[in-house]
Amino acid sequence: MDKLVLLGDEAIAQGAIDGGISGVYAYPGTPSTEITEYIQRSKIAAQRKIHSEWSANEKTAMEAALGMSYAGKRALVCMKHVGLNVAADAFINSAITGINGGLVVLVADDPSMHSSQNEQDSRFYGKFSMVPVLEPANQQECYDLTYKAFGLSEKYKLPVLVRVTTRLAHSRAGVIRRQLLPQKETMIPEDHTQFILLPAFARKRYRGLLDQQPDMEADAASLGFNMIQQGKDRSRGIIACGIAYNYYMEVATRYQLDHPVLKVSHYPVPTAMLQELADSTEELLVMEEGYPMVEELLTGVLKTKYRVRGRLTGDLPRDGELNPGVVARSLGIQVQEGRDIPQVVANRPPALCKGCSHIDMYNALNEALQPYGPGRVFSDIGCYTLGALPPYNAINSCVDMGASVTMAKGASDAGLRPAVAVIGDSTFTHSGMTGLLDAVIEQTPVTVIISDNSTTGMTGGQKSHATNRLLNICKGLGVEEKHIIEINPLKKHHDENTQIIADELAYEGVSVIIASRECIQTASRRKKEAKK
Amino acid sequence: MKTDIILAGVGGQGILSIAAVIGMAAIDNDLYVKQAEVHGMSQRGGAVQSHLRISDQPVHSDLIPAGSCDMILSVEPMESLRYVSFLSEKGWLITNSKPFVNINDYPDVEKIYGEIRNIPNSLLIDADAIAAEVGSRKVSNIVMLGASADYLGIDFSSLEQSIRVIFGRKGEEIVQMNINALNTGKKAARVQSVS
Structure with missing residues (x-):
């Protein structure tokens, strides 16, 4: 199969095209913009008449994508993290209506606020709406997880949230494509009341969503997106979410560390996997890009016998994106920094263009x-x-x-x-x-x-x-x-x-x-x- | 082999074209590549950088660890210094000497050159002047790529080949100008590293 060199965003776009979408809906927002732009330029997308015109905002995008899903076709909707606030009403309710054609909601978070006003963590939206969340660690996984997310969405009849962060969205690497899947035919939902959220219908659907939760957790343990990587040094167990896995592996390779690792790319994180790692190691170190969501899940408020470290304990910084340096320090490694930046270097902030x-x-x-x-x-x-x-x-x-x-x-x-x-x-x-x-x-x-x-x-x-x-x-x-x-x-x-x-x-x-x-x-x- | 490079410059100066040429050459040599770019707000005349990692082993992190970068390749002298905390002790700093002044408090350029010369493995190349001789100031980024060629760990002919592919659709004249820029940049670096 073809090997392409793609940005994380472009890999997501290619994964969605090859996964058989009939439309992408989005409003531009860094770091998510390149997904839709890639589909707009794609020859296959043009041949397949994949909808790719911009939407007025993230809410109209989310709703249009839900409409395409209602009509039986696979749809992708993309936005930056704060865009999901705009689309939140439609998004949260789409977990209650469920879907017909596979629906993937791609959200690109911006920790360190490179081009944003906050660094909110979209995984909480997944938890809040109780839909599965996938979090790729690298460009190949951006492609693979997006490609597979449509099938997962159709299996549960629910939207699936895929979360990436700036570094992955805007970094390039080689990606191998899979087979191009056929697009779906137009087909209205079997249950004609599925999308009518009158209280009487909505209560029933909400209970259905609650009933699905154990299956979702079981799948997160069995589908292979989460995995435990064995290691001999049990003084510590590492929980590495999304791109944090790369930073851990960078440091582990360089300093020859061999801790057991739970690589997390699929939420809800299965309790059984967390338990296995916690019981077989002396302490847990949680590495996650964004808020300390998994760390908080593990520590709760009451003291337990388990020692958990991460952003809340100060072993990793509470804010900002991760990098190999902060990850190495959290593992007790003295990092050799290079030279100090000379005083003479002046700031060069972004500015309005000449003639703007x-x-x-x-x-x-x-x-x-x-x-x-x-x-x-x-x-x-x-x-x-x-x-x-x-x-x-x-x-x-x-x-x-x-x-x-x-x-x-x-x-x-x-x-x-x-x-x-x-x-x-x-x-x-x-x-x-x-x-x-x-x-x-x-x-x-x-x-x-x-x-x-x-x-x-x-x-x-x-x-x-x-x-x-x-x-x-x-x-x-x-x-x-x-x-x-x-x-x-x-x-x-x-x-x-x-x-x-x-x-x-x-x-x-x-x-x-x-x-x-x-x-x-x-x-x-x-x-x-x-x-x- | 492993070469970790930070490409530096100001938004709009063409560091992503350098990254594209090196990246394609690396892939053609069956090497692993990761390249982190800056998009969005900072592109508006601000400082921009790209982390480019090439290796014969899989590359994990999209970001280069501080203190371990093999080369800072910059199209602007002050920008080359912004990332020296990433540079390894033996790493190379290779930069265009022509300042890009779009801020009021741009420092005294001689002080900048002084700091650059303080770094043992450093090269200051007047890429804009070389580019003008070759035919257009627009190719000064490719002059800088040429200046770095001896330190990249990639065949020079692969770089030439990827320039042919990347600039091919712009016509033979543009391809030749870029190839000349690449060669002249390489020679300029060799002259300077001897002196």
């Missing part, structure tokens, strides 16, 4: 706000969040997708004038529109600036649902037409733009300023492609 439209928007906004003083700009998630940094220092919040509009509304309700929201075009159609409707209903004095670069910029320039639709969306939501103003954020229009913003800041009602200019990254890419 957000820069001209912020320059005009800052000047217009000067009479009022700082502290009144609520912003959102995207490249324009970099407006928080010098020299702009232009924004005062960045919380979750769409929160700029609603926080500005709440602050305005509390008497803050002017209250400003700065939101990107794609973020606006993701989660900003409903908040704007709230403001319109009450005629709340807020100034909403939609900084429209006609793309989802931060994740690499994906298509934005907002492109050429913003004016009509705002009109449709009921914003007064004379207070929907389009500006061109260019240096040469600075004075004019500043005046427009200043006028709207003074207006006691809802204004929307749409500052439109194409992202310079996508513009130059487009020009290059036009040349070819």
Whole structure:
């Protein structure tokens, strides 16, 4: 079979294609974006007419994938960890409805917050919804586990959550493909009430989900994704979850350690395997990327005879991603660090690109706000969040997708004038529109600036649902037409733009300023492609 | 054999093309490869790095352990120093000498060169100047790849071959320019390591 060199994300995508999906649904989000992009570029996916257009947000993606599953076909839905918060309502309830065609929910967590606002651990969502969770350790397992997850999903009639973290999502290695499976035919569920969560039906289905739990645990022990690797040195037993297994093996190979290891890639973790390791070793050391979930499961709150170490005991850091260094130290190895980084090295934080439209928007906004003083700009998630940094220092919040509009509304309700929201075009159609409707209903004095670069910029320039639709969306939501103003954020229009913003800041009602200019990254890419 | 390399630079400088060429050459030689990249927010003009690991044995960790990296290959001088805690005692630091200045407090470049020269196995290559002579400043990343060639543990001809494959769809002219860049980079490194 073919050997490909793939990112973890790409291996997941190839595994899903070869596993016979008919659609992928997603909103871009680091570190999950490359899964959908790979399927969009794939020739086989095109031949098989696999749906791969972006969704407006993670909730619409999750629901559309559930709809495809309802109709009997296999579907993949992908998101970053905080995206699952957006999709949580649909996700948790999909465990109650169950599925028809295999449904895999791929979530990429971002410990160390390389490109995120928190490092929440999606394995808890698996536990919360009581569905099986798979956690690959390497690129081959990304492929294999995704490929097999659809069958597992159909076996239980439940969605299966596959969890990866940044390092695996964005690291390449060789991957061997399996046989390409046929796609499924359209077929409605046998039980016509399965997807109707009226309380009477939902209670029955929930009991069914509870009844399935022992089978899930038994499968996690027998299917082979979890395994106990024997070792002679029983002074310690290692529990290594997902990618943590690689770090342990790196250190074990280098320092010739030979502890028994429970490699965890399938949850719920079988009690029998934990018991076996605990009873045959003097203490347990738990290595997991993210929160100390398994460690907490083992230690509980009451003292037991077992000694368990990990992130909670300080043997590993409580936060941040793992690496070979911290894993070696947790095993009592003195790691030889290299040289100190010379003092002369200056920080080079990410910055808005030269010529970016957000820069001209912020320059005009800052000047217009000067009479009022700082502290009144609520912003959102995207490249324009970099407006928080010098020299702009232009924004005062960045919380979750769409929160700029609603926080500005709440602050305005509390008497803050002017209250400003700065939101990107794609973020606006993701989660900003409903908040704007709230403001319109009450005629709340807020100034909403939609900084429209006609793309989802931060994740690499994906298509934005907002492109050429913003004016009509705002009109449709009921914003007064004379207070929907389009500006061109260019240096040469600075004075004019500043005046427009200043006028709207003074207006006691809802204004929307749409500052439109194409992202310079996508513009130059487009020009290059036009040349070819 | 085992070669652990940290590729360093600023977002947009083309370190992933270097990684792609080395990675393909390694796979063609039936070696194991793992390569961790940085995507997302940091790409916007920030410091970026890639951990590239090549070995004749399976590679476990996607990240290189601190203090054990065999080479830092950088397309920007200050960025080469950001990762010296990873470099092993005998490891090589090979960097482009041309600064990429996109921050206000970019330090005195002579101080940077001083720190680089303090590292026993280091090479400073004016890759931008060499690239301009070869035909385009855009190939300065491949000049740097050439400069590292003697220390990679991979056949030079394999590197040339993967350049042919990777740049092939851009036409013969671009392929030749990159091959020239690779060769000129290698020569420049040899001249410097002797002097």
